[in-house]
Amino acid sequence: MAIVNCKRCGRIFNRIRRDICANCIAEEDSAFAAVRAYLKDHPNATMADVVEATDVELELIVSMIRDGRLMLHDNPNMSYECQRCGGPTQSGRFCARCTEELAHTLAKATSEIKKQIKDSGDEGPKYYSRK
Ligand SMILES: [Zn+2]
Ligand SMILES: [Zn+2]
Structure with a gap:
């Protein structure tokens, strides 16, 4: 059992699956x-x-x-505002253009990291797991 404050109305309730209380879910x-x-x-x-x-x-x-x-x-x-450029979008956080740009930026960053690893003569990324 988890007693938390409703994120919407602030009332204390017994959280089951969402961060808002039954009243707010109904609303x-x-x-x-x-x-x-x-x-x-x-x-x-x-x-x-x-x-x-x-x-x-x-x-x-x-x-x-x-x-x-x-x-x-x-x-x-x-439509509502894209969180990145403020332009109109109809789904998700970003507009289609920003989604594309972000994917591109991410792909570029990934390939740059790979290149750096290659250039340094390392055998590959090292993963450390902290337990
Ligand atoms: Zn509530
Ligand atoms: Zn955008």
């Missing part, structure tokens, strides 16, 4: 249902339209999309 579920129903009826709605129509906070809608709980399919106007 999020109904918010989620409202958003989904609204989007179904208004596929061209923007984020601002949904916030106004459903009274659900923008941050909550964004987190539902980021978590993959709310999927956008035929909602071309539903």
Whole structure:
């Protein structure tokens, strides 16, 4: 048993699987249902339209999309800010361009590390496990 403070409302509760209490889960579920129903009826709605129509906070809608709980399919106007460049995106944390750039940067960094290891004449990366 783990007694923790609800991340959303601050109430103390017995944590089972999520960081928010049963009350907040129920509230999020109904918010989620409202958003989904609204989007179904208004596929061209923007984020601002949904916030106004459903009274659900923008941050909550964004987190539902980021978590993959709310999927956008035929909602071309539903977008939120990429965490890296601030441009519009419809899924995850970053926009498509940043996702690509980050993957590229990571691949470059990886190949540079490999090159350094090769240049130093080492036999390969050494892994230390600390137990
Ligand atoms: Zn709560
Ligand atoms: Zn971006």
